[in-house]
Amino acid sequence: MCDVIIPGELHIEERATASPFVVVPPSDMHKHFGDFLAAKDGVDVTFQVASKTFRAHTHILAAWSPVFEAELLGAMRQGTAAGDCIRIDDLLPEVFMVLLHFIYNGSVPEMEVQEEEAMMAQHLLEAADRYDMQRLKLICEEKLCSHLELRMAATILVLSVQHNCQGLKEACIEFLKSSDVLEAFMATDGFEHLTKSCPAALKELIMSKLATPLHKRRKLGK
């Protein structure tokens, strides 16, 4: 096909049209890897998480996470990895399963019960931080922002500080600092939890509250 068209002149090349005959679908990379995990063909590493066993592919995990890369390829170099079982004590099996699902399928499965989703997002954020998977961490942060409510705000704020999640921390402080929320929050166990676990975050919350000009606070009911 010719890119330059001169009006009135016949360009044989112009006649060829690409789009009506061939349609290229979007990238199916995730499908390839998802199917590959489901088929379990060539799996070469086993994880023991509590009573559950998971099998996976060293290179695919290593491509996704520098921590997996160091652990698995490091062990491989020492000739100890192939077929070996790696024990993971600090993650729940259902969290590790979602982590694997994300690695192979590129998405976090939807959960029907909102509360379960919020709990999973907390655990998954810890796992994402542990394996240095930044995009998954942000997905969890975003999910937790949408689940912010009085009962969980302190836990999520502490979590955000522990795992260095700036965006989530700001969302928590913004949520908590309005007068009516703050008043209700101070009457909960969450406030006590925050005071004990993360006084720095409590200080930041108070500072943020004080930084809001009085006239604005009055106007906005803050």
Place this chain on the structure above:
Amino acid sequence: MCDVIIPGELHIEERATASPFVVVPPSDMHKHFGDFLAAKDGVDVTFQVASKTFRAHTHILAAWSPVFEAELLGAMRQGTAAGDCIRIDDLLPEVFMVLLHFIYNGSVPEMEVQEEEAMMAQHLLEAADRYDMQRLKLICEEKLCSHLELRMAATILVLSVQHNCQGLKEACIEFLKSSDVLEAFMATDGFEHLTKSCPAALKELIMSKLATPLHKRRKLGK
């Protein structure tokens, strides 16, 4: 955050807003794999293509192509793969390099010279068919549709028949069947090439030409 909003009533949960604080970037799966290939960490298979050597990861190739899967994991089961060198005699090294680039990065690199791009698309289509990579095959077909011109039409039509590319074949026939193109085409070596290499495609071209109603042919100058 509360999904149900009752006007006039205060909903504490409504206050939390997700989007202003956390931004999740698009999937970076390709970047992970591209970087992983570039780092060459943990590569476990070597290909010798003419005078060039390429190193890659068995599982990543196997996830993308059922042919690589059968060849590499089959060999692995027999204990002959790790570290072994696989000789490839029927592909050019630059084509194999682009194939690897597609597998790890999910895209075909742009080429500056249009003719080189068209030649690469032809070779890559053959490689994609050999390794049963359907989306890459369609990408090559689409690229060839955009490069259709008199000199290459016969070669591309024969290629489309040999590799069962229905869309590309239809595009070639549609391009060639207009009277002025067909007349010019019949004076080229391409016509002879088509007659010898793929008489079935020539027959299809003539049938398609005849199937265009005469009044429409006149109207359209076909």
